[in-house]
Amino acid sequence: MECQCQTAVEKGEQFLAVDRIVKQVGNDKSNLIQVLEKVQHELGYLPEEVQSYVAKKMSVPLSEVFGVVTFYALFNVEPVGKYKISVCLGTACYVKGSGKIIEEFQRQLGVKSGETTEDGVFTLEACRCLGACGLAPVLNVNGKVFGKLTPEDVGGIIAQYKDAV
Ligand code: FES
Secondary structure, X not given: OOOOHHHHHHHHHHHHHXXXXXXHHOOOHHHHHHHHHHHXXXXXXXXHHHHHHHHHHHOOOHHHHHHHHHHOOOOOOOOOOOEEEEEEOOHHHXXXXXXXXXXXXXXXXXXXXXXXXXXXXXXXXXXXXXXXXXXXXXXXXXXXXXXXXOHHHHHHHHHXXXXXX
């Protein structure tokens, strides 16, 4: 049987992080997004039990926290890889072939959009316009933008980040 101790410790630490951040930012309802951003920055993602703990600490309904987390693309409810590859599927990028780019990432990484590789290195996702349509098709890896891509560029981008792990 799998030991549950580690999980309990991790959960305790997650809640302590929320306590600290809420104390630091303030538990006023208007600070909800700021609190969630800081919690995610520290934990990497916002699991359901953390969302409900934030709701309790800030005295807001869980449905409100859930609504914010699902509305803003910057929030993750699943653990994400060290490198998040966001391929733009906005109109300008799509007509220039970004569908083929994301397919190639899916093929080479062995994951679907929204999934993380087993080694925890890459999370692949599709996103809306990144505001760099002149460079279409475009993708973003942890904030760094790559443009004018072809499917042949995919292997090099993966290798570049894999080598840095
Ligand atoms: S549509 Fe891709 S950057 Fe605008």
